[in-house]
Amino acid sequence: MTKKTDIANLGEFGLIRHLTENIVLKNDSTRKGVGDDAAVLAYTGKEVLVTTDLLLEGIHFDLMYVPLKHLGYKSAVVNFSDIYAMNGRPKQITVSLGVSKRFCVEDLEDFYEGLTLACDIYGVDIVGGDTSASLTGLTISITCIGEAEKDQIVYRSGAKDTDLICVSGDLGAAYMGLQLLEREKSVYRGEADFTPDFGGKEYLLERQLKPEARKDIVESLAGAGILPTAMIDISDGLASELLHLSKESHTGCRIYEERIPIDFQTASMAEQFNMNLTTVALNGGEDYELLFTVPLALHDKAAALNGVKIIGHVTNAALGNCLVGRDGGEVGLKAQGWQDGRM
Amino acid sequence: MTKKTDIANLGEFGLIRHLTENIVLKNDSTRKGVGDDAAVLAYTGKEVLVTTDLLLEGIHFDLMYVPLKHLGYKSAVVNFSDIYAMNGRPKQITVSLGVSKRFCVEDLEDFYEGLTLACDIYGVDIVGGDTSASLTGLTISITCIGEAEKDQIVYRSGAKDTDLICVSGDLGAAYMGLQLLEREKSVYRGEADFTPDFGGKEYLLERQLKPEARKDIVESLAGAGILPTAMIDISDGLASELLHLSKESHTGCRIYEERIPIDFQTASMAEQFNMNLTTVALNGGEDYELLFTVPLALHDKAAALNGVKIIGHVTNAALGNCLVGRDGGEVGLKAQGWQDGRM
Numbered sequence: 001m002t003k004k005t006d007i008a009n010l011g012e013f014g015l016i017r018h019l020t021e022n023i024v025l026k027n028d029s030t031r032k033g034v035g036d037d038a039a040v041l042a043y044t045g046k047e048v049l050v051t052t053d054l055l056l057e058g059i060h061f062d063l064m065y066v067p068l069k070h071l072g073y074k075s076a077v078v079n080f081s082d083i084y085a086m087n088g089r090p091k092q093i094t095v096s097l098g099v100s101k102r103f104c105v106e107d108l109e110d111f112y113e114g115l116t117l118a119c120d121i122y123g124v125d126i127v128g129g130d131t132s133a134s135l136t137g138l139t140i141s142i143t144c145i146g147e148a149e150k151d152q153i154v155y156r157s158g159a160k161d162t163d164l165i166c167v168s169g170d171l172g173a174a175y176m177g178l179q180l181l182e183r184e185k186s187v188y189r190g191e192a193d194f195t196p197d198f199g200g201k202e203y204l205l206e207r208q209l210k211p212e213a214r215k216d217i218v219e220s221l222a223g224a225g226i227l228p229t230a231m232i233d234i235s236d237g238l239a240s241e242l243l244h245l246s247k248e249s250h251t252g253c254r255i256y257e258e259r260i261p262i263d264f265q266t267a268s269m270a271e272q273f274n275m276n277l278t279t280v281a282l283n284g285g286e287d288y289e290l291l292f293t294v295p296l297a298l299h300d301k302a303a304a305l306n307g308v309k310i311i312g313h314v315t316n317a318a319l320g321n322c323l324v325g326r327d328g329g330e331v332g333l334k335a336q337g338w339q340d341g342r343m
Numbered sequence: 344m345t346k347k348t349d350i351a352n353l354g355e356f357g358l359i360r361h362l363t364e365n366i367v368l369k370n371d372s373t374r375k376g377v378g379d380d381a382a383v384l385a386y387t388g389k390e391v392l393v394t395t396d397l398l399l400e401g402i403h404f405d406l407m408y409v410p411l412k413h414l415g416y417k418s419a420v421v422n423f424s425d426i427y428a429m430n431g432r433p434k435q436i437t438v439s440l441g442v443s444k445r446f447c448v449e450d451l452e453d454f455y456e457g458l459t460l461a462c463d464i465y466g467v468d469i470v471g472g473d474t475s476a477s478l479t480g481l482t483i484s485i486t487c488i489g490e491a492e493k494d495q496i497v498y499r500s501g502a503k504d505t506d507l508i509c510v511s512g513d514l515g516a517a518y519m520g521l522q523l524l525e526r527e528k529s530v531y532r533g534e535a536d537f538t539p540d541f542g543g544k545e546y547l548l549e550r551q552l553k554p555e556a557r558k559d560i561v562e563s564l565a566g567a568g569i570l571p572t573a574m575i576d577i578s579d580g581l582a583s584e585l586l587h588l589s590k591e592s593h594t595g596c597r598i599y600e601e602r603i604p605i606d607f608q609t610a611s612m613a614e615q616f617n618m619n620l621t622t623v624a625l626n627g628g629e630d631y632e633l634l635f636t637v638p639l640a641l642h643d644k645a646a647a648l649n650g651v652k653i654i655g656h657v658t659n660a661a662l663g664n665c666l667v668g669r670d671g672g673e674v675g676l677k678a679q680g681w682q683d684g685r686m
Contacts, residue, residue, distance in 0.1 A: 031390065032498065035499075035591070036429065036498050036499050036500075036591075037394060037425040037426075037428035037429050037499070037574075037575060037576060038392040038393055038394035038425050038426055038428070038429045038431070038487075038489065039392065039393045039394070040390055040391070040392055040429070040491075040496055041390065041391040041392075041393060042390050042391070042493070043386055043391055047374065047383055047384065047385050048383070048384040048385070048386055048391055048488075049381040049382065049383060049384075050381055050382045050384060050435070050437060050470065050471060050486070050488060051380060051381035051382070051437075051471065052437045052439055052471055052473060052484070052486055053439070053473070054439035054440075054441055054473060054475055054482065054484050056441050056475060056476075056477050056478070056482065057478075058478040059441070059475060059476050059477060059478060060475070082380040082381050083380075083381055085380035085381070086379065086380050086381045086383070088381065092393070094393060094394075094395045094486065096395055096396070096397035096484060097397070098397055098399045098402070098482070127393065128393060128394065128395055130395060130396070130397060132397055132399060132402060132403070133399075133402050134399050134402060135399070135400075135401040135402060135479065135480070136478065136479050136480075137478070137479075139397065139399065139441070139482055141395070141397050141439060141484035143393070143395055143437065143486040144381075145391075145393060146381065148383075150385070153383060155375065155379050156378075156379050156380070157379075231380075232380060233380060248378070248379075
């Protein structure tokens with residue numbers, strides 16, 4: 001039987017100490033981590049990037065099918081993704097947890113195990129930890145601090161007419177993974193009569209439960225000497241992020257349906273669920289891929305990037321934001337957004 | 344009748360824009376505020392301080408008697424207090440809100456009004472804003488970033504045997520304010536038969552509902568050329584914070600009951616509630632005063648500081664942490680802590 005230690009046994013300060021005592025600081029920029037009124041960081045000659053995410057049980061995640069270890073991993077990674085989207089490197093996180101009585105010390109250990117694993121892989125230090133009681137469910141608030149050379153920071157606002165629009169990886173898989181998990185949850189509840197079946201759908205589950213931030217793409221770009229003109233990470237769906245880029249850059253865009261990267265498992269699952277595949281890829285969200293623009297002159301360099309696809313180009317604002325279909329017809333992009341969707 | 348606009352009318356992005364569109368950035372170190380994947384800060388030659396607080400409805404605050412504007416003000420100020428406790432200056436905050444359906448746009452405007460007021464008074468920029476739906480109640484997560492000269496940062500760990508222990512302001516008032524509000528809440532609910540009466544207790548209410556961070560004390564210390572050896576802000580009660588200082592500094596302490604600063608209203612209220620005044624001052628919490636230690640050689644300078652009282656001295660660790668009573672008897676300090684108490 002699994003051991004379940006009541007959090008009250010440790011007390012608030014004891015719990016924080018227990019969860020953070022084995023942290024080994026990795027970065028030179030971390031001068032003081034957990035344990036004082038504030039963390040102390042030293043960013044000599046670099047600019048400092050700060051991003052924060054609030055994740056609430058029942059809104060952003062469902063513990064019915066998300067293991068706490070995966071949740072810890074994902075909570076960290078989605079923040080790293082925002083730093084990479086500025087062409088920066090994540091270096092520190094602070095973690096605040098609100099925890100209701102149904103959680104035990106071992107649950108939080110699982111969460112921290114995932115969190116720590118992500119931090120080890122991405123070279124990030126946990127510099128602040130805070131836990132508090134909560135009346136209902138689990139609340140997770142993570143702030144990530146990163147660094148970038150001043151002249152290497154990439155904003156959403158720098159896209160120019162004729163720039164190429166590029167996207168890393170493939171889209172829609174995390175959303176289909178969510179659909180799959182929701183279906184299996186219905187099975188579990190006896191609300192549907194499917195037989196649980198994850199065979200051949202491992203990729204979809206992995207994309208939903210254990211996403212990665214595209215550190216590799218940011219490094220490839222630097223290696224290839226490409227500084228994107230604009231960049232954003234795809235958390236709310238390709239369409240929504242394209243509209244953000246266009247709005248901030250005062251531009252428009254044309255992207256081509258046939259060029260949107262989609263994995264075979266995503267396509268097969270969408271067919272099974274009778275969903276429009278392009279809609280899934282445009283609006284699914286939680287892909288944590290990078291969407292960026294590069295000057296047309298860098299076409300060959302961009303085309304040669306591993307795991308990156310050119311899906312369209314930037315236009316002037318008057319032309320609007322359109323998807324060019326396989327038949328050549330154009331439809332306006334809308335941020336359908338799964339409002340208040342998952343992480 | 345007060346106007347109540349449904350948050351769904353604006354949508355998530357519309358709401359953030361609405362709440363943050365009038366922000367004017369004040370600090371040179373703020374390069375990019377709300378509106379990209381991350382905020383961009385430039386801290387040339389200074390070290391960066393980061394602190395974060397998670398505030399949950401029903402645990403840290405009760406909207407039955409805390410107006411949202413006050414809550415916004417207090418949420419910001421408690422974070423500033425942590426930065427001052429490092430001898431730093433707060434410069435930026437990010438704000439994440441989880442909001443249930445019972446809140447309307449005007450509620451969040453009230454919250455932001457208080458938040459913005461605090462930021463204006465303390466010279467802080469709001470650089471990140473995020474709102475999300477929540478299943479129950481209001482969740483507030485604020486991260487504050489500040490700066491300090493490298494050789495001016497004061498940790499909890501620097502106290503030395505024979506150092507003087509100093510505290511700013513007075514203690515226990517915020518806790519008595521809370522007791523008063525809780526009593527009036529009982530009245531309102533018909534659970535008690537007191538007549539609501541706040542006359543002559545304004546200071547207690549102010550300390551609970553609209554606390555200030557001790558920017559002035561940090562400035563006085565700098566002005567007097569005093570660099571404390573250790574410092575912490577008093578959020579969980581004097582006793583608890585003294586134990587933190589002693590633990591981190593590997594020291595002990597003696598503080599004198601008769602020297603603990605207490606306001607007349609606090610004393611009179613404690614008597615009315617039949618509570619032990621010293622216990623209130625030691626364990627009440629939410630004072631947001633600064634507790635710091637200075638070398639004995641600086642006695643005269645410290646004694647001359649306005650609004651600061653010397654309450655005891657640091658000892659070696661073997662002597663433990665004691666309160667010396669009015670009768671000269673010693674009792675060990677315990678972090679009684681109102682576990683999971685208010686902010």
